[in-house]
Amino acid sequence: MDTLPCQGCNGLCCGPVPITEKELKTIHKKIKAFPRKVRTELETQPRLFGTCIFYDINRDRCGIHAFRPEVCRAFGYHQDLVCFRKPELATKEPLTWKEEPIGYLSIDFTWAAF
Template sequence: METLPCQGCRGLCCGPVPITQKELKKIQKRMKSMPRKLREELENQPRFPGTCIFYDQRRDQCGIHDDRPEVCRAFGYHKDLVCFRKPELATKESFTLTEKPVGYLSIDFLWKSF
């Protein structure tokens, strides 16, 4: 599968992100195991309004990539989640979450939640 050209977008496609209860617990676990210095560096970065709190502006990538939510994994590959830089990759039908979201990163869940 061809990958998306995420470098250079500065996280503008990343948020607000719906997350499920299972994803929330997974991210909380990730944050507890993240080295304090790395977490503080990520937490204290300025971001565009609405951009996911885990988007790493300095590295121009997701700060929790291996544990990112389902919608982030699907982005760019579904007809209703098109990446403007590679729209031809959006060949799958509309995306539907497998579980109901419990909230949104950057709106309902901020750094204090983790």
């Protein structure tokens, strides 16, 4: 599959994203297992208001990449989740949720929830 040119975007599209209860539980479990130093380093980064709480500005990548929410994995590849830098990749049908989201990461669930 062709990939998105995310390097250098500095988290441009990483804002609040909807998450399901299952995703929240998974992220919670994984974050709890982070070494304290790793967690603190990620948690205290000076992000711009509106940037996802898990965006790693020091490494220009998702700080929870291996267990990021489904909507983040789908972004750029679905007709309703178009990346303006490579819109031709958004060919899949609009994303359908297997489980209804329970809220927004970074708004309803901040670092205090993890």
